[in-house]
Amino acid sequence: MKTRPSILLVDDEPDILHSLIGLLRRQFTVYTAQSGQEALQIMAEHPISVLMTDQRMPEMTGAELARQAYHRFPTTTRILFTGYADIKSVIDAINHGGLYRYVTKPWDPDELIELLTEAVEVSEREAAHQKLMQELQRYVSMGQQISQRLRLGPDGHEIDQDLLQAFAQSGSVLEELTHEPCKPAAGD
Amino acid sequence: MRNKQPVLLTVLIECESFRWYVAGIDQQGNTTPLLCSEPQDLAPYIGEPFDEQANFLRHRLSGVLQRGCDRLWGKMMKPCQVVFVTDMPFQQAEDGLTQRVADHFFEWMTSPPVVFYTIRESSPVCNPHLDSIAGELLADWNEALKQGFPKMLSKCSQTDPWELVVSKPHPG
Numbered sequence: 231m232k233t234r235p236s237i238l239l240v241d242d243e244p245d246i247l248h249s250l251i252g253l254l255r256r257q258f259t260v261y262t263a264q265s266g267q268e269a270l271q272i273m274a275e276h277p278i279s280v281l282m283t284d285q286r287m288p289e290m291t292g293a294e295l296a297r298q299a300y301h302r303f304p305t306t307t308r309i310l311f312t313g314y315a316d317i318k319s320v321i322d323a324i325n326h327g328g329l330y331r332y333v334t335k336p337w338d339p340d341e342l343i344e345l346l347t348e349a350v351e352v353s354e355r356e357a358a359h360q361k362l363m364q365e366l367q368r369y370v371s372m373g374q375q376i377s378q379r380l381r382l383g384p385d386g387h388e389i390d391q392d393l394l395q396a397f398a399q400s401g402s403v404l405e406e407l408t409h410e411p412c413k414p415a416a417g418d
Numbered sequence: 419m420r421n422k423q424p425v426l427l428t429v430l431i432e433c434e435s436f437r438w439y440v441a442g443i444d445q446q447g448n449t450t451p452l453l454c455s456e457p458q459d460l461a462p463y464i465g466e467p468f469d470e471q472a473n474f475l476r477h478r479l480s481g482v483l484q485r486g487c488d489r490l491w492g493k494m495m496k497p498c499q500v501v502f503v504t505d506m507p508f509q510q511a512e513d514g515l516t517q518r519v520a521d522h523f524f525e526w527m528t529s530p531p532v533v534f535y536t537i538r539e540s541s542p543v544c545n546p547h548l549d550s551i552a553g554e555l556l557a558d559w560n561e562a563l564k565q566g567f568p569k570m571l572s573k574c575s576q577t578d579p580w581e582l583v584v585s586k587p588h589p590g
Contacts, residue, residue, distance in 0.1 A: 243481065243586050249488040286477055313480025334526070336427075336483040336500075339491040 234259045235350040236276060238306075240269045240283035240295065253339050258346065266290030270298060278306050279353040280346055282333075285312035285319055293319050296327025305357040307349040309333060362407045369400040425450070426563060427486050427497035427530070428570060429479065431504045436460040438479075439574050440486040442495050445558070447565025451579035452489045453482070459585050464510045471511055472518045476526075478585065479519070483527075485583060499556050500527065501563065502534040503548060517551055524552035531556070544568055 236259045239250050247262045254260050261276060263269035267290060269283065281299050285292035296308045310323050311333040323329050330349055333342070376397060379390075425442035432438070435457045442450040460478060463471040483500060490496060502523065507516045520534035533553035541547035545568055555563060573579050 245583065246481065246484060249485065253488065253491070313477045313484070335480040336487040336497075338496070338529075339488065 235279040235353075236261060237280040237282060237346060237350070238263065238269055238272055238278045240264070240266065240281070240287070240292070242284065242287045246284075254343065254346065257343060258350075266292075266295035266298070269295055270302070273299060273303050273306065278303065280307045280309065280349040282309040282311060282346070282349075285310050285323070291319065293323035293327055296323055296329060300326070300328040304328075305353055305360055307353040307356070309345070309349060311335060311337065358407065362404070365400060365403050365407060369397070369404055372397040372400060422491070422494050422496035424498035425490065425495045426499050426501045426559060426566070427483065427490065428501040428503065428563075428567065429482055429486070430570060430574065431460070431479075431502065432574075433504055433506045433509050436509075438482055439570070439580065440482060440489075441566075441570045441573070442486075442490055442493070442497070443501075443562055443566030443570065444495075445562045447562045447569070449566045449569040449573065450493065450495070451570070451573050452486055452581065453583050454574075454580040455482075455583055455585065459583075460508075463508075463515075468512055468515065468518075471508075471515055472522065475508070475515070475519045476522050479523070481585075482583075489581070497530045499530050499559065500532045501555070502532065503537060503567065504535075505537045506539070507536070520552035543571070546571070 234257065237254065238261045239247055239254075240263045241247050241250075242264050244264065247264070251260050251262065261272050261278065263272055265287060266283070269281065272278070273281070281296070281303075283292040283295050292310045292312065296310055299306055299308055307330045308327055309331045310327070310329055312319075313335045320332060323332065330352060331345060333345070372393060375393060423444060425444045428441050428443050430439045430441075437455050437457045437459055439454045440452045442452060444450070460475065463474045466474065479502075487497060500523070502520065504516060507513065508519070516536065523532040523534060531553060533555050534551050535548035536551055538547040538549050548563075548567070
């Protein structure tokens with residue numbers, strides 16, 4: 231059974247969080263925080279697919295929290311909600327917090343569930359993209375090591391069998407991630 | 419879950435006591451009391467500069483709407499329009515504050531749309547006359563509001579039907 235995706239809700243008003251927990255707990259694993267600092271702590275301890283934060287909070291605004299989360303936890307999709315907004319906070323949040331959506335209170339609960347489901351999909355795509363990029367970098371790096379050793383010629387070092395095996399495994403992972411078999415290079 | 423009963427999410431603001439009540443009014447004029455605040459809940463705007471007063475009221479009343487929507491959802495209801503009613507202009511503030519707040523909600527909130535009324539002074543308590551200061555009531559809902567709002571008012575004197583919401587202290 232697929233685990234429920236994790237979402238983090240941030241609002242300094244506990245009863246808003248309580249309502250949201252009641253609404254969302256069937257579809258999601260719900261974490262809550264009453265401040266930006268607490269939210270960052272939770273994100274450091276748990277993988278979070280979606281961060282949904284109120285804008286107007288003491289100490290750290292939602293826009294600032296989104297900005298920090300954007301840099302520290304880039305695969306987490308960020309949503310800001312607020313009762314009202316001045317245009318500056320909207321611009322800040324979009325430009326520096328990489329927002330997925332800006333939601334105004336009151337939201338329609340059914341539409342909110344749909345929005346969060348979409349946001350989870352965005353997060354999963356982003357995480358898959360990051361994994362692909364990391365694996366690609368690893369593969370290229372190993373390929374460079376192998377080609378370096380091949381260039382050394384018959385008097386050079388032997389190619390490490392573990393490296394060759396890791397290279398082949400990395401190629402398989404890339405095939406899985408891209409859903410494409412690795413095609414032989416021209417001339418092979 | 420999509421087949422929810424449409425209602426007017428109606429917020430009554432008692433400006434002298436700085437208190438609010440939220441109820442749903444269906445198309446037959448039946449009233450479902452939802453939430454109310456303590457007296458003085460809206461009072462933190464007193465003494466603030468005009469823009470801060472408007473900001474505070476926009477923020478707090480948005481939270482009121484959010485809570486109201488949540489409670490309606492649990493009752494298989496959904497707001498088709500938000501109706502604000504103040505029984506007089508906001509007190510201890512400049513004259514324009516009520517209009518500023520009304521204009522904000524009318525312009526900012528489009529789904530569901532907002533209509534903002536004040537109760538006409540000297541109109542009968544049992545059948546108050548509402549004057550719109552921003553927005554228009556949806557077609558076909560006039561009679562529902564006319565029937566349902568006096569029922570809402572009459573329930574405000576009772577404590578049982580309302581869930582009391584205690585707001586977090588305003589940081590000032």
